[in-house]
Amino acid sequence: MTQLLKLENVKKHFDVGGYLLKKNKEYLKAVDGVSLTVNQGETLGIVGESGCGKSTLGNLIMGLLKPTEGNIFFEDTNISSMKEKDLKNRRSDFQMIFQDPFSSLNPRMRVFDIIAEPLITHKVINKDNLKKRVFELMEDVGLDTSYSNRFPHEFSGGQRQRIGIARALTLKPKLIVCDEPVSALDVSIQSQILNLLSTLQKRHNLTFIFIAHGLPAVKHISDRIGVMYLGNIVELTTKEQLFKQPMHPYTAGLLSSQPISDPSMRSDRKEEYMEGDIPSPVNPPKGCKFHTRCPYATDKCKEEVPSLTEKDTGHLVACHYPLLEP
Numbered sequence: 001m002t003q004l005l006k007l008e009n010v011k012k013h014f015d016v017g018g019y020l021l022k023k024n025k026e027y028l029k030a031v032d033g034v035s036l037t038v039n040q041g042e043t044l045g046i047v048g049e050s051g052c053g054k055s056t057l058g059n060l061i062m063g064l065l066k067p068t069e070g071n072i073f074f075e076d077t078n079i080s081s082m083k084e085k086d087l088k089n090r091r092s093d094f095q096m097i098f099q100d101p102f103s104s105l106n107p108r109m110r111v112f113d114i115i116a117e118p119l120i121t122h123k124v125i126n127k128d129n130l131k132k133r134v135f136e137l138m139e140d141v142g143l144d145t146s147y148s149n150r151f152p153h154e155f156s157g158g159q160r161q162r163i164g165i166a167r168a169l170t171l172k173p174k175l176i177v178c179d180e181p182v183s184a185l186d187v188s189i190q191s192q193i194l195n196l197l198s199t200l201q202k203r204h205n206l207t208f209i210f211i212a213h214g215l216p217a218v219k220h221i222s223d224r225i226g227v228m229y230l231g232n233i234v235e236l237t238t239k240e241q242l243f244k245q246p247m248h249p250y251t252a253g254l255l256s257s258q259p260i261s262d263p264s265m266r267s268d269r270k271e272e273y274m275e276g277d278i279p280s281p282v283n284p285p286k287g288c289k290f291h292t293r294c295p296y297a298t299d300k301c302k303e304e305v306p307s308l309t310e311k312d313t314g315h316l317v318a319c320h321y322p323l324l325e326p
């Protein structure tokens, strides 16, 4: 397995003021020390509740944000310390697919121009081959080439996402960060787009980072899954291990709060693991950040930060008392 991406203790702390009223500046710790690797051709799912830092992590990997601390290596090149000019030359290697294709596509541009734009901007194609390449990309994502003169609003949500995917593929990227690409779509369309992404992954040997709120959304597409809580990865393992034997109480809570057939069971099951609201990332709890919501927390959890360590083969968990098989 070839390693494509490596994150070393990556942090993004946003300056959120506070200095007018208080002596010290306040920082929102959106991403607070994430280390992980992604292998070529795999899909790493990243899940967690709203505000846990998933999109910020995606933007850091894309080079759209500079980390406050830490390093991001793409094929052994440290992209976090690259100058903007050099990063521009590497940008074609990593692309992003967004949740809402409507807002990410220019409404005044025809589909042909939306897909052609990166090819023209990066000067990777001559005029004679442009039409052939754009049509090739449209066919690749299952769009009828006779629609190439239409505007985004003339397409359905699923078709618009296909346009977004075609645009992301134009420069033959190696890595695509998919930021909740199906959560705005109808359930029936979601599986079509997920199947398309899987097909394209095999066809073009793509590597995906697939961001979503809940575990069900990443279950089918992911090889491994990382669970995020308040800026940290708290569990990272294969999807099989994660669903069979979640070791972090937060993951167990996410799994038990999945929709189940008997609605009367739902709230009980959720409360079993997760009490209260997610704390503020400006002032996160000391020690294990999850201790305020964890039914198993002890004094140690209130003081000591658990590091992400391998508790079973390839199964990383940041918990002082990981859940083990009975």
Ligand SMILES: Nc1ncnc2c1ncn2[C@@H]1O[C@H](COP(=O)(O)OP(=O)(O)OP(=O)(O)O)[C@@H](O)[C@H]1O
Residues within 6 Å of the ligand: 014, 015, 016, 028, 029, 030, 048, 049, 050, 051, 052, 053, 054, 055, 056, 057, 213, 281
């Ligand atoms: N530019 C910014 N300045 C200040 N705070 C920010 C900025 N961008 C994100 N944040 C904050 O960082 C935290 C993480 O945000 P992020 O969008 O990464 O979370 P998320 O897990 O993707 O959430 P969602 O699922 O709702 O998109 C949030 O508290 C958010 O308000």
